[in-house]
Amino acid sequence: MALLDIEAIRIEFPSRRGTRTAVDGVSLSLNKGEILGVVGESGAGKSTIGNAVIGLLEAPGRLAGGEVRLEGKRIDALPAPEQRKVRGRRIGMIFQDPLTSLDPLQTVENQLVETMQVHLDLTHAQAQQRAVDLLRQVGIDQPELRAKQYPHQFSGGMRQRVVIALALCCEPEVIIADEPTTALDVSIQAQILDLLRKLCKEKQVGMIIITHDMGVIADVTDRVAVLYRGKLVEQGPTAKILGNPDHPYTRSLISAVPRPDIKLRRFPLVTYIEDVRTPAAPMDIATHWLGQRRDFASRHAEGAPLVQAQDLGMQFVLRNAFLKRNRRTLDAVRGVTLEIAEGEVFGLVGESGSGKSTVARLISGLYTPSSGSVHFDGTNLTQLRGEKALNPFRRQIQMVFQDPYSSVNPRMRVLDIVAEPIRFHRLADSEAQVRRIVGDLLDVVGLGAQAAQRFPHEFSGGQRQRICIARALATRPRFLICDEPTSALDVSIQAQILNLLKDLQEQLRLTMLFISHDLPVIRQMCDRVGVMRHGQLLEVADTETLFERPEHEYTRHLLGLMPRLQVMSNAGLDIESTVTPLAQAARS
Amino acid sequence: MIARLNVLFSRAADSDLWYSFRRSPGAIISAIVTLVIVAGALLAHVVAPHNPFDLASLNIMDANTPPAWNPEGSPDFLLGTDDQGRDVLSAILYGSRVSLLVGVASVAFSMVLGVSLGLISGYAGGRVDSIIMRIADVQLSFPAILIALLIDGVARGLLPRDMHDELAVYVLVFAIGISGWVQYARTVRGSTLVERNKEYVQAAKLIGIGPVTILRRHILPNVMGPVLVIATIHLAVAIITEATLSFLGVGVPPTAPSLGTLIRIGNSYLFSGMWWISIFPGIALVALVLSVNLLGDWLRDALNPKLR
Numbered sequence: 001m002a003l004l005d006i007e008a009i010r011i012e013f014p015s016r017r018g019t020r021t022a023v024d025g026v027s028l029s030l031n032k033g034e035i036l037g038v039v040g041e042s043g044a045g046k047s048t049i050g051n052a053v054i055g056l057l058e059a060p061g062r063l064a065g066g067e068v069r070l071e072g073k074r075i076d077a078l079p080a081p082e083q084r085k086v087r088g089r090r091i092g093m094i095f096q097d098p099l100t101s102l103d104p105l106q107t108v109e110n111q112l113v114e115t116m117q118v119h120l121d122l123t124h125a126q127a128q129q130r131a132v133d134l135l136r137q138v139g140i141d142q143p144e145l146r147a148k149q150y151p152h153q154f155s156g157g158m159r160q161r162v163v164i165a166l167a168l169c170c171e172p173e174v175i176i177a178d179e180p181t182t183a184l185d186v187s188i189q190a191q192i193l194d195l196l197r198k199l200c201k202e203k204q205v206g207m208i209i210i211t212h213d214m215g216v217i218a219d220v221t222d223r224v225a226v227l228y229r230g231k232l233v234e235q236g237p238t239a240k241i242l243g244n245p246d247h248p249y250t251r252s253l254i255s256a257v258p259r260p261d262i263k264l265r266r267f268p269l270v271t272y273i274e275d276v277r278t279p280a281a282p283m284d285i286a287t288h289w290l291g292q293r294r295d296f297a298s299r300h301a302e303g304a305p306l307v308q309a310q311d312l313g314m315q316f317v318l319r320n321a322f323l324k325r326n327r328r329t330l331d332a333v334r335g336v337t338l339e340i341a342e343g344e345v346f347g348l349v350g351e352s353g354s355g356k357s358t359v360a361r362l363i364s365g366l367y368t369p370s371s372g373s374v375h376f377d378g379t380n381l382t383q384l385r386g387e388k389a390l391n392p393f394r395r396q397i398q399m400v401f402q403d404p405y406s407s408v409n410p411r412m413r414v415l416d417i418v419a420e421p422i423r424f425h426r427l428a429d430s431e432a433q434v435r436r437i438v439g440d441l442l443d444v445v446g447l448g449a450q451a452a453q454r455f456p457h458e459f460s461g462g463q464r465q466r467i468c469i470a471r472a473l474a475t476r477p478r479f480l481i482c483d484e485p486t487s488a489l490d491v492s493i494q495a496q497i498l499n500l501l502k503d504l505q506e507q508l509r510l511t512m513l514f515i516s517h518d519l520p521v522i523r524q525m526c527d528r529v530g531v532m533r534h535g536q537l538l539e540v541a542d543t544e545t546l547f548e549r550p551e552h553e554y555t556r557h558l559l560g561l562m563p564r565l566q567v568m569s570n571a572g573l574d575i576e577s578t579v580t581p582l583a584q585a586a587r588s
Numbered sequence: 589m590i591a592r593l594n595v596l597f598s599r600a601a602d603s604d605l606w607y608s609f610r611r612s613p614g615a616i617i618s619a620i621v622t623l624v625i626v627a628g629a630l631l632a633h634v635v636a637p638h639n640p641f642d643l644a645s646l647n648i649m650d651a652n653t654p655p656a657w658n659p660e661g662s663p664d665f666l667l668g669t670d671d672q673g674r675d676v677l678s679a680i681l682y683g684s685r686v687s688l689l690v691g692v693a694s695v696a697f698s699m700v701l702g703v704s705l706g707l708i709s710g711y712a713g714g715r716v717d718s719i720i721m722r723i724a725d726v727q728l729s730f731p732a733i734l735i736a737l738l739i740d741g742v743a744r745g746l747l748p749r750d751m752h753d754e755l756a757v758y759v760l761v762f763a764i765g766i767s768g769w770v771q772y773a774r775t776v777r778g779s780t781l782v783e784r785n786k787e788y789v790q791a792a793k794l795i796g797i798g799p800v801t802i803l804r805r806h807i808l809p810n811v812m813g814p815v816l817v818i819a820t821i822h823l824a825v826a827i828i829t830e831a832t833l834s835f836l837g838v839g840v841p842p843t844a845p846s847l848g849t850l851i852r853i854g855n856s857y858l859f860s861g862m863w864w865i866s867i868f869p870g871i872a873l874v875a876l877v878l879s880v881n882l883l884g885d886w887l888r889d890a891l892n893p894k895l896r
Contacts, residue, residue, distance in 0.1 A: 016607065366790055387796060394796035407787035411809040421795040471791065 002029035003206045004053070004174050009066030009076075011048050011057065022048045022061065024230045030174065030206040035197065037221035037238065038210045041253075041490035042461075044227040046210045050176045052076070053208075054091050055083045070174070089119040092167030096179040098159035102151040108135070108162050109147035112169050119170045134165040139195060157188035161195070168199065175200075175207045181216060185351040186517070186561045193220045212490065214257045215563025218242055226250050242568045254569060256495035258520035260547070260562045263576045266502065267495035267524075288440065305339035306377055306511050307363060307479060312336040313371035314358050314535075332358045333535045335372075340479075345505060345512040347526030347543065349519060349558070355535035356515050357402075360483045363513065364399050365390065376479070395425055398472035402484040404464035408456045414467055415452035418442065421474045441470040445500060462493035469500065473508075480505075481513045486521065498524060519562055523547060531555045544577065608890040615886040618879035625876045629684035636678035637666070641844065646673045652857070655864050668864040670853060676864060679850055680872050686846035687873070690760050691827040695819055697765030698826075702772025703815060707803050709773065710780025721777070724770040732767035736829060739763035740838045753841040760839055764829050771818055779811035813891055820884035824877045831873055847873045 011023040023045040030036050040046045051057050053068055055076070068076040075086050087093075095101040103111060112131035116122055122130065128147075135143035138161040151159055160180065167175050177196065181189040197220045200207045209221060217224055217238060224242075225235040226249065234247040245251045255268045312333055319328040333355040340346045348356040361367045363374050365381060373382040376393055384390050401407040408417055418438045421427075428434045439449030445466040447459075456464055465485060472480060482501065486494035502525065505512055514525050522529055523543055530540045531552065539552040550556045609615050628635060639645060650673035654661045661668065667676040709720040727735065743759040744752060752759075783789060784807065792802050827847075833839035834848030835855075842849055847869045854866025 361790075364794055366793060387798060391796045394794060397794070399791065399794050401787035401791065403787055407791060409788045409792075409806050409810070412805075420792070420797070424795055424797055468791070475795065 003032050003034075003071060004028075004030040004208075005067070005069040005072075006049070006053065007067045007069070009049070009052060009068065010064045011045070011052055011061060012064040013061045015060070021064075022230055023052070025066070026225075026227070026230075026232045027066075028208075028225055028232070028235070030208060032173075032206055033201055033204040034223065035200055035207045035209060035221045037217040037224040038208060038227060039212065039214065039217050039224055039253075040227035041212060041492065043229070045230040046212075046227050047178050049227075050093075050178050050208065050210050053174075053176060054087050054093055056087075056093075085119070088115060088172075089170045090173050092170070092172040092175045094160075094163055094167045094175065094177040094180045097183050098156060098163050099151075099183070101163050102159060102166075104151055107148055107150055108154075111162075112147075112166060115166060116169050130169070131165075134169055135162070137199070138162070138165045138168070139191075140165075156184055157191065160184060160188075160192055164192075164195065164199070168203070168205075171203070173206060175205055176210070177207060178210045179212070180209065182211070182213065186558070187351065189216075190219075190561050196220060213563075214242070214254065214491065214568075218563055218568070226253070244569060251569070253492060255573060256492040257568065258491075258494075258498075258518065258524050259568065260520045260523060260559075262570070262573065262578050263523055263544075265574045265576045267499050268573060304378065306342040307338075307340040307513070308375040309336055309338050309359070309363060309372065310375070311372035312359065312362055312369050312374070314355075314362055314367060315370045331535055333362065333369075336532075336535075336537045337372075338530055338537060338540065340511055340513060342478075342511055343509050344528065345514055345526045347522040347529040348513065348515045348532055349517065349522050349529060350532035351517060351558075353534075354532040356517075356532050357483055358535075359532070360399070360481050360513060360515055364397055364481050365394070366399075391425075395421075395475040396478040397481065398475055398477040398479075399481040399483065400465070400468050400472050400485045403488055404461045404468065405488075407468050408464055408471075410456055412455075413452065414442070414447075414454055414456065414459075417456070417467060418452070418470045418474050421471065425475060427474075427476070437474070438470075441473060442467075444473070444504070445470045446496075460493075462489050462497060465489065465493075465497055466500070469497075469504070473504070477510070479511045479513070481515075483515045484517065485514075487517065494521070501525070519547075519558060531558065605890055609886075612886055614882055618882040618886070621875055621879040622883060625684055625872065625879075626688065628681050629688050632678075632681040632685050636675075636681045637664070638675040638678040640674040640679045640682055648673050652862055652865075654862075667868045668862075670850075670865045671857065671862075676850075676868050679845060680847070680869050683845050683847045683850050683869060684872060684876065686757070686840055686844060687827050687830055687848070687876070690757060690764065690830045690840070690846065691823050693761040694764035694768070694826045694830075695823050697761060698768035698822065699772055699815065699819055701765065702769035703776050703808075703811075705769065706773035706776025707780055707807060707811070710777040711784055711799065711803055711807065717777070720773065724773055727767075727770050732764075732825075733829060733832060735767040736760075736763040736833060737836075737838065739766060740833065744838070753843065756840050760830060760833065763833075764826050767829070768822055768826065771822070772815060775814050775818060776811050779814065780807055783807045783810050817884060817888040817891060820887055821881060824880040824884065827873070827877055827880070847876075 006026065006028040008025045008027050009023060010021065010025055013020045013022055026045075026049060028036065028038070028049075038046045038049065048057070048061065052063055057063065063076055067074055070086065070090060075083070078086065102108070106114075109128060109131050112134060113124065113127040116127045116130060117124070120127075132143045132147055135147055140146050140158060140161055146154075151162070154162060180196065181192050184192060193216060196207065196209075199205065209216065211217060221238045223236065224238050226233050226241065226247070228249045234241060234245060234250050241250060242254060245254060313331070313335060314333040315329040316332055317327060318330050336359055338346070348359060350356045358367065362369050365374075369382060373380050375381065376397065379393070381390070381393060384393070415435070415438055418441055419434050422434050422437060428437055435452070438452055442449050442451050447463060447466050447470070451459075456467065459467065485501070486497050489497065498521065501512075504510060514522070516522050526543050528540065529543050529546050531538045531546075531554065533554050539546070539550070539555050541551065546555065547559065550559055633639075650662070650665065650669050651671055653665050653669045655668045656663050656666045658668075665675050665677070667680070669675055670679065705720050709717045740759055740763050743755075743763075747755060789802060789806055792806055830839060830846060831848030831851070834846050835852045837852060839848055840846050842853065845853065850869035851866050851873070854862070854864075854869070858866050
């Protein structure tokens with residue numbers, strides 16, 4: 001008998017537009033000391049399963065069929081007070097965002113003690129002692145001292161450790177971790193995963209890790225269940241599923257994961273993903289409006305870099321004051337110097353808060369640098385004053401943003417969104433031509449010309465990102481900045497968008513600045529890479545060189561944190577080069 | 589054109605707002621009451637049995653007739669007459685027209701002023717923001733009615749007496765409008781602060797679009813939701829303020845009475861048993877304000893995703 005049995009559960013969300021089945025006949029089982037990964041893309045129903053198991057389905061969701069059994073006894077049909085005894089006591093939960101899963105007004109100790117006193121028969125002093133022990137077990141230094149602190153005094157990773165302590169405090173038999181590391185930086189992610197694995201084996205707890213991240217799956221799980229649109233498509237030992245998947249969905253999902261050890265020419269076209277049209281008649285972009293009359297008389301000498309940033313610095317005012325000495329500032333970027341040659345794809349990589357997005361905004365002109373200068377095509381942009389002088393350059397530099405939900409105006413039709421730059425810069429002769437160009441642009445990015453009449457909310461995240469790319473291309477830019485363009489997207493959609501960007505870059509000979517926190521993605525996309533940390537550029541090198549022979553210690557550290565994905569199947573991949581990163585080889 | 593209207597219509601019929609409206613009886617009743625009063629006011633010259641402003645048709649012999657169901661009443665005057673022989677029902681219909689006109693105009697004035705200042709304040713930030721918001725804070729420390737009284741008083745002092753009656757409505761609209769802009773400005777400033785950091789605004793900046801166009805085309809449509817809710821509730825407040833000022837005798841002149849003026853006229857007869865002159869306009873005022881207010885409340889809840 002397994003520890004936890006989920007048998008053919010079906011979860012429905014009734015609404016006035018009909019009932020949506022979020023989970024349909026999924027059966028899973030979990031043994032003691034085992035880590036089961038539940039993987040799937042957004043909307044696959046993976047979090048819904050977790051919530052159903054511990055009885056936290058959000059209204060109007062309901063369990064419409066199947067059973068959940070803990071050590072052979074049904075727990076899904078228990079009355080509410082009985083269910084509360086199971087929740088927290090026998091099944092612990094770890095949520096995605098450590099910032100919101102702790103009460104900001106309670107000390108860490110109080111939260112632990114409160115939970116223990118609800119479920120366990122302990123005196124206050126005993127509970128306090130246990131709280132300190134738990135904090136020590138999850139790797140918090142000076143637990144006696146830290147226990148008296150409030151959540152905001154902990155960093156993100158430390159906070160997630162506290163959440164883990166909270167999940168463990170009543171010695172549950174099962175822990176459900178819903179995207180436990182998604183909100184964390186890679187270096188902290190690795191530590192948290194190691195900790196979860198260790199605790200799970202030591203305490204013989206069964207754990208379900210719900211994630212979209214194949215790296216997490218490969219790193220810690222014993223078995224994996226793959227979900228697709230509410231249905232279980234495949235289940236088995238991790239090495240088997242990743243290395244030799246049976247189901248075509250799993251295969252396409254795995255082929256879409258960017259690999260640190262392989263550089264692909266293109267991601268294989270993955271089926272099973274959102275509907276994307278290919279242009280009716282493949283068009284020759286070079287002879288189209290998009291490719292021609294690019295009328296930028298090059299001012300710079302042959303071979304000189306297109307973009308030059310010299311000693312860029314940016315200070316943000318944290319607290320304003322009349323007197324200069326009372327002001328508090330933050331150096332977001334310090335002394336960044338870089339050059340990007342025409343036609344090159346330059347990558348910037350770093351953890352959150354390293355200043356890479358700030359560099360992008362400085363180069364694009366959204367921010368004015370506190371010090372240093374940006375040269376574009378031989379002109380010093382920092383010295384230009386007023387929109388008039390800047391306008392010719394605005395056209396040449398465009399940007400694709402991270403969040404596909406906030407980067408298009410929800411009140412405008414796609415036609416107007418994409419046409420706005422064309423109309424503003426008067427790039428077309430007539431309104432009819434504008435419409436034709438917008439139609440072609442939407443075709444190029446794989447949405448189809450019919451999309452023009454619709455509003456953004458009718459599109460999914462990946463499709464919206466295509467709208468953003470179409471808008472950025474509408475000025476016929478020379479230089480495209482992509483700021484984490486795929487980090488909010490599912491892997492299969494990420495693969496499509498990366499393919500699209502690669503194709504456009506080649507066909508239009510775009511120069512690109514590509515920003516990402518994800519080294520494998522950088523490896524697929526970039527010719528050269530810069531590594532940033534604390535607002536400084538530590539190292540710049542050719543991508544292959546950087547991955548093989550990193551110079552800086554921090555780069556080596558970052559490379560070492562990449563998930564080990566060598567177990568994954570190489571079937572059907574269009575491989576350009578394979579290099580096992582040095583640092584990674586050393587780790588494994 | 590017709591096809592387009594059809595699309596618009598079917599989209600409206602399918603929307604969540606319409607769905608929520610059909611399911612809240614309070615909103616339906618309020619909407620009906622508001623519609624009846626608004627229609628009566630707009631069509632006063634058609635539906636009113638008498639013209640209370642046509643001095644030739646007034647007969648002082650009809651003065652102070654009680655309502656029709658009273659044994660002394662006359663079927664000609666359903667709700668009775670006032671001290672000059674004017675039909676109360678007709679006066680209410682014409683009076684609601686003045687009340688609604690002043691209410692709607694002053695709300696529109698407040699809204700334009702408040703939304704513009706809020707947009708500028710939120711988008712410009714820094715010193716401009718500080719100045720506008722401090723002015724708003726100062727104004728909030730006075731009751732709105734006091735500001736309206738002050739402006740009305742100043743206008744009375746400045747304008748010659750014979751001009752005053754003509755301009756009374758405009759002065760009133762200005763006075764009530766100026767006293768209500770702060771709420772709009774604060775709400776819009778808050779939403780603007782959120783919207784201006786969104787990436788679609790940055791994308792517009794990168795295209796090279798200037799601040800005025802960004803505010804008008806990109807930010808304004810995205811901050812209007814809460815403004816419409818405030819405007820509905822503010823309409824009720826503006827009507828009440830106008831009635832209060834007219835009741836105090838500083839509003840519209842008795843020759844073109846609003847609901848507030850009618851209540852004031854009847855007030856002096858209230859204790860001599862002629863209650864109908866004051867009570868019926870009072871009921872009309874309460875019904876109008878209450879239903880507009882309830883509509884505003886419903887709209888606020890329906891548009892707030894957290895309460896859905």
